Amino acid sequence: xxFEYAPDEVAKHTEFEAFCATQLVEAPDAEPAEARRAAVxxxxxxxxxxxxxxxxxxxxxxxxxxxxxxxxxxYVALARAASSTFVAAEAxxxxxxxxxxxLGTPAQRRRYLPGLLAGTQLAALALTEAAAGSExxxxxxxxxxxxxxxxxxxxxxxxTNAPEADVALVLAQVDPxxxxxxxxxxxxxxxxxxxxxxxxxxxxxxxxxxxxGDLALEACELPADALLGAAGEGLAxxxxxxxxxxxxxxxxxxxxQNACLDLxxxxxxxxxxxxxxxxxxxxxxxxxxDMYALSDTALQLTRHAAWTRDRREGRATTLIHAAKLFASxxxxxxxxxxxxxxxxxxxxxxxxxERLYRDARYAELAKVSSxxxxxxxxxxxFRSVK
Amino acid sequence: MDFAFTEEQRIxxxxxxxxxxxxxxxxxxxxxxxxxxxxxxxxxLGEFGLLGLHYPTAYGGQExxxxxxxxxxxALGEAGVDGGLMLALGAHTYLCGDxxxxxxxxxxxxxxxxxLASGEWIGCMGLTEPNAGSDAASIATTAVRKGxxxxxxxxxxxxxxxxxxxxxxxxxxxxxxxxxxxxxAFLVEKDTxxxxxxxxxxxxxxxxSATSELILDDVLIxxxxxxxxxxxxxxxxxxxxxxxxxxxxxxxxxxxxKALTDCARYALxxxxxxxxxxxxxxxxxKIADLKVFVEAARLLVYRIACNKDKGQPLNxxxxxxxxxxxGDWGMQAxxxxxxxxxxxxxxxxxxVERVFRDAKLGQIGGGTSEVQRMVISRMLKEGLR
Numbered sequence: 001x002x003f004e005y006a007p008d009e010v011a012k013h014t015e016f017e018a019f020c021a022t023q024l025v026e027a028p029d030a031e032p033a034e035a036r037r038a039a040v041x042x043x044x045x046x047x048x049x050x051x052x053x054x055x056x057x058x059x060x061x062x063x064x065x066x067x068x069x070x071x072x073x074x075y076v077a078l079a080r081a082a083s084s085t086f087v088a089a090e091a092x093x094x095x096x097x098x099x100x101x102x103l104g105t106p107a108q109r110r111r112y113l114p115g116l117l118a119g120t121q122l123a124a125l126a127l128t129e130a131a132a133g134s135e136x137x138x139x140x141x142x143x144x145x146x147x148x149x150x151x152x153x154x155x156x157x158x159x160t161n162a163p164e165a166d167v168a169l170v171l172a173q174v175d176p177x178x179x180x181x182x183x184x185x186x187x188x189x190x191x192x193x194x195x196x197x198x199x200x201x202x203x204x205x206x207x208x209x210x211x212x213g214d215l216a217l218e219a220c221e222l223p224a225d226a227l228l229g230a231a232g233e234g235l236a237x238x239x240x241x242x243x244x245x246x247x248x249x250x251x252x253x254x255x256x257q258n259a260c261l262d263l264x265x266x267x268x269x270x271x272x273x274x275x276x277x278x279x280x281x282x283x284x285x286x287x288x289x290d291m292y293a294l295s296d297t298a299l300q301l302t303r304h305a306a307w308t309r310d311r312r313e314g315r316a317t318t319l320i321h322a323a324k325l326f327a328s329x330x331x332x333x334x335x336x337x338x339x340x341x342x343x344x345x346x347x348x349x350x351x352x353x354e355r356l357y358r359d360a361r362y363a364e365l366a367k368v369s370s371x372x373x374x375x376x377x378x379x380x381x382f383r384s385v386k
Numbered sequence: 387m388d389f390a391f392t393e394e395q396r397i398x399x400x401x402x403x404x405x406x407x408x409x410x411x412x413x414x415x416x417x418x419x420x421x422x423x424x425x426x427x428x429x430x431l432g433e434f435g436l437l438g439l440h441y442p443t444a445y446g447g448q449e450x451x452x453x454x455x456x457x458x459x460x461a462l463g464e465a466g467v468d469g470g471l472m473l474a475l476g477a478h479t480y481l482c483g484d485x486x487x488x489x490x491x492x493x494x495x496x497x498x499x500x501x502l503a504s505g506e507w508i509g510c511m512g513l514t515e516p517n518a519g520s521d522a523a524s525i526a527t528t529a530v531r532k533g534x535x536x537x538x539x540x541x542x543x544x545x546x547x548x549x550x551x552x553x554x555x556x557x558x559x560x561x562x563x564x565x566x567x568x569x570x571a572f573l574v575e576k577d578t579x580x581x582x583x584x585x586x587x588x589x590x591x592x593x594x595s596a597t598s599e600l601i602l603d604d605v606l607i608x609x610x611x612x613x614x615x616x617x618x619x620x621x622x623x624x625x626x627x628x629x630x631x632x633x634x635x636x637x638x639x640x641x642x643x644k645a646l647t648d649c650a651r652y653a654l655x656x657x658x659x660x661x662x663x664x665x666x667x668x669x670x671x672k673i674a675d676l677k678v679f680v681e682a683a684r685l686l687v688y689r690i691a692c693n694k695d696k697g698q699p700l701n702x703x704x705x706x707x708x709x710x711x712x713g714d715w716g717m718q719a720x721x722x723x724x725x726x727x728x729x730x731x732x733x734x735x736x737x738v739e740r741v742f743r744d745a746k747l748g749q750i751g752g753g754t755s756e757v758q759r760m761v762i763s764r765m766l767k768e769g770l771r
Contacts (some may be wrong), residue, residue: 001692002388003455009387068387265766282756285763292762292771293707300685301678307389321680371667378670381677385650 018152019050020081029208029260029355033201036084036209037164041119043085043167044092044216047078048119052230053093054101056244061101062117068244068306072251079255083359084209087366090248092162093115095241096169100185103229103237108188112167114151124165125267126189126215128154135169135181136235139204141217143172143187152195155226158213163201163213166191170217171238174231182293184234187226195220202308206358243317245367246324247309250302253363255358259307260331260338263353264288268340270356278341287337294330301326318380325373328363335360389685391457398450401458405434406465414468417594418740423550424594427471432505434454434507436462437479446503452691456636460684463640466737468743470594472637473751477546477595478502480629482509485555486573489614489622494573498553508552511540512600513623520542520757523566523620525604529558533706536560536572536612538580538605548598549583552576556602557619567618573611580605586689591743630752631705635712638748639683641741642716645723648738652727672722679719683712703765709758710758713748720745 005013023046027039049051055071057063066074097116100109115121130227132138141154168189169224175183189196199214207360229237265288270280279286305319335357339346346353364370391399413427431437439455441447450458462472478496483502486494486509501507527540538558545554554574561568574581586601614622650673653664663669675745686708693701720742724731733739749755 001391001688002696003689003692005387090471103755199676261766270766279763279767285767286756286759288766289710289759289762292679292703292766293710296707297682297686297711300689302680303387304389304681304685308387318677319681322681326678326682374671374674375667377674377677378664381646381650381673382654382664385647386654 005070009070012070013077013346015335016052016074017077020077024078024082024085024202025233026082026084026209030349037211038086040082040085040209041122044089044119044122046119047085047089048093051117053089053119053290054097054117055119056094056111057097057101057309061113063097067304067310068247068369070308071303072247072306074249075248076258079252080259081255083252083256086160086252087207087210087362088121088122088244090236090252091093091125092121092123092165093119093257094248095245096127096167098244099125099169099228101239101374103186105225106227107225112188115166121166122161122164124159124161124168124215125238125241126159126162126168126170128158129154132155134369136184139171139173139184140170141170143174143185143222145174146221148221150187150226151220152189152217152220152222152335154217155357156217158212160210160212162215163211164200167197168198169198169228170215171234174234178232180298181235182232182296184238185231186228186234186237188228189215189220189222189226193220193222193304206355207362223374240365243320244309246373247302247320249318249366250298250305250323250327251365252366253301253331253360254295254299255293256360256363257298257327257331257334259356260290260334260353261288261295263356264291264338276342278299285310285343287341291337292332294333298323298327298330311367318377319382321368321373321377324368325370325377328366331360331363388759391453395454395457398454399461400435402436402458402461403465405692405717406462406467409434410462410471411466414594415734416465416490416738418470419470419734421588421593423474423596424471425660428474429727430509431475432503435503437475437505438483438499438503439479439605441443441483441499441503445487445499447499452632452694453688454634456687456691458631459636460643460687463637465640465642466644467637468592468594469637469641469747470592470739472679473634473747474508474547474595476629476634477511478509478551480633481511481626482547482553482555484553484629485511485571485622486613487624488625489571489618491610493610494613498573502550503662507552508547509549509553509555510523510545510600511555511626512545512548512559514543514545516541516543516599520527520754522623522731523569525557525559525569527556527558528562529560529570529572531560531609534609535606536609538602538607540566542600542602544587544596544597545583545610546597546602547630548600549586549596552608554581555613556601557623558602560616560619564617566620567617569623570616571613571619571622572601572607573613574605574607578605578607591740593743627705627752628690628694628700631700631708632687632694634752635683635687635708635748638712638716638745639680639687642676642683642719642723643740645681645741646673646680647721648736649673651731669726670748673728676719676722679715683708683716686711702761703770706753706758706761706765709753710755710762712753713750713758716748717745727755
């Protein structure tokens with residue numbers, strides 16, 4: 001047993017962290033949408049130029065070839081330095097790129113992966129519908145086979161990157177007669193395809209530099225090679241990337257927790273009350289202690305879960321869910337405490353802790369919600385004692 | 387980074403679990419209900435070598451690594467051994483025996499360790515006093531040199547194994563003007579004139595361990611009974627903390643793993659409103675939280691043990707996080723375990739009731755949760771992350 005990364009891994013992490021801290025800049029939320037998006041696109045291109053967008057993708061595909069465990073500190077650093085960039089990159093290069101690398105034909109990979117991994121193109125994974133989100137087997141969008149390929153019909157909502165995406169990967173029903181988990185498939189829908197409307201960006205509470213929108217598909221005709229992977233195996237592939245996404249959002253939660261703690265610590269040790277730093281008060285310093293204890297514990301859970309995932313252990317799913325649940329809820333608490341430590345100043349829109357508080361709120365909603373994670377963890381426990 | 391145990395560690399853990407189920411658990415209920423230390427169970431611990439796992443073989447130990455010792459403690463808890471017996475083991479093996487092992491002269495080690503490892507003698511450690519708990523540096527017990535002897539006066543409070551211990555590691559002030567460095571450690575044997583134990587304290591939890599005050603009234607001991615050098619007492623006491631944060635926490639983690647398994651089985655069996663209560667999300671929430679607690683707590687405890695095995699000095703930040711998390715979140719988890727059992731969790735029939743009472747000590751013993759928060763926040767302020 002060994003709780004430390006090897007020296008060569010630490011060196012890579014240090015390089016990555018330094019890059020994120022010094023090279024990635026996001027625009028303040030008050031800037032116009034165009035400026036905010038442009039900053040994220042610059043960040044993506046900078047990461048892509050270093051070969052750091054496909055952290056876990058094979059080197060042969062243009063990725064960095066890291067294990068899930070090796071990638072954890074990178075995602076932590078990225079989320080901390082540029083939260084919206086993390087979300088955009090996670091949805092595009094990591095998720096859609098990951099699916100392409102895993103399921104794509106050589107032609108599909110050649111067409112899309114270079115742009116996604118360079119950060120010059122953006123992809124979106126379109127899963128959620130009005131009546132299908134957490135329960136993807138209820139997907140209503142359909143893909144009907146035509147002589148030339150497929151015809152997609154349906155509406156996807158809440159799609160990260162959709163307003164800007166160059167390509168969307170869409171989950172649709174190919175065989176309504178098949179069992180719920182065997183009738184779905186994934187389709188590559190490039191922007192500009194007739195019948196595909198990439199909707200405008202919704203206003204969001206936080207993560208204001210990343211876009212979230214709907215995707216309407218009306219008699220959207222696609223060639224046969226738009227199908228990614230085998231028809232009927234879409235859901236299994238999506239479940240895999242959602243699981244990996246949970247691990248990445250555990251890391252996101254850690255990155256923002258670190259930021260919360262650093263801001264709160266700096267404020268507590270410099271802000272004075274009656275001539276003494278407010279840190280002297282246990283109501284303040286004990287909050288910092290709890291923030292640290294929670295983030296350190298979340299970090300151990302995340303690393304351990306990643307390690308079991310790399311080893312393809314059966315318990316990896318439960319442990320990834322546990323890590324994401326704990327880390328994201330720890331972040332919710334850390335953000336709350338960080339604002340509280342700042343007092344009224346934390347309520348000012350110009351203060352970084354105010355933005356952190358809003359960006360933090362996404363973690364418990366991303367990929368799989370806390371409520372669903374608890375249900376899944378519990379059902380794994382029940383299964384283990386039966 | 388590698389979270390794997392060795393094959394040897396896994397096999398040993400399993401053997402401890404099996405042994406405990408067969409030879410130790412049968413004593414648990416009665417010892418807890420009566421609030422009595424079980425000498426029969428104690429003998430069984432000694433027979434399996436569990437009272438000095440990491441001691442050198444020359445002193446009756448098995449030279450186990452710290453991680454193995456943690457796994458053994460966790461296995462005892464998971465088997466359903468009472469918290470009292472496990473606490474008695476911890477105070478005896480680590481706070482007393484290991485303190486002698488680390489600081490004793492050859493003569494001291496040869497005299498005490500084999501008897502402690504076999505269980506023939508019981509050991510304890512006396513640091514806390516009626517007026518010095520969290521603030522351990524403020525102890526009032528004194529040791530005054532008198533020729534080749536020391537005269538000890540004072541009293542020690544909440545001493546696990548106090549009523550039965552044949553040997554006690556006692557901390558006393560040898561130089562009041564030297565602050566932290568004015569404290570020294572001594573080995574005091576049971577039959578020394580002037581040394582006595584107060585009446586056994588009736589406790590909320592870990593009831594099967596015997597706890598009492600120790601009274602030192604003009605106790606005359608030879609200077610050779612000093613443990614370590616004069617003035618080293620505070621550092622010696624800190625050394626015991628490493629065990630307090632690892633092997634002494636592991637039993638609670640094991641107990642809560644058992645509570646989780648018990649809860650899951652109960653929730654599947656227990657039917658209300660025409661279905662198993664496992665179907666209700668409010669129950670699923672508690673099961674999930676228990677599971678997350680156990681997984682997290684294990685890692686925090688193993689990290690201390692693993693780093694100790696590598697010979698690294700104790701990282702106080704990691705140690706306090708482990709103690710705080712196992713204490714506070716463990717209490718919460720134990721409370722949820724009782725809640726899942728409803729009325730049955732509140733009565734003595736079901737083991738979760740005992741786990742709930744035993745878990746409370748995790749927030750108090752060996753440094754309260756509040757002290758852990760003081761340590762963590764101070765280290766954050768000083769940039770020691």
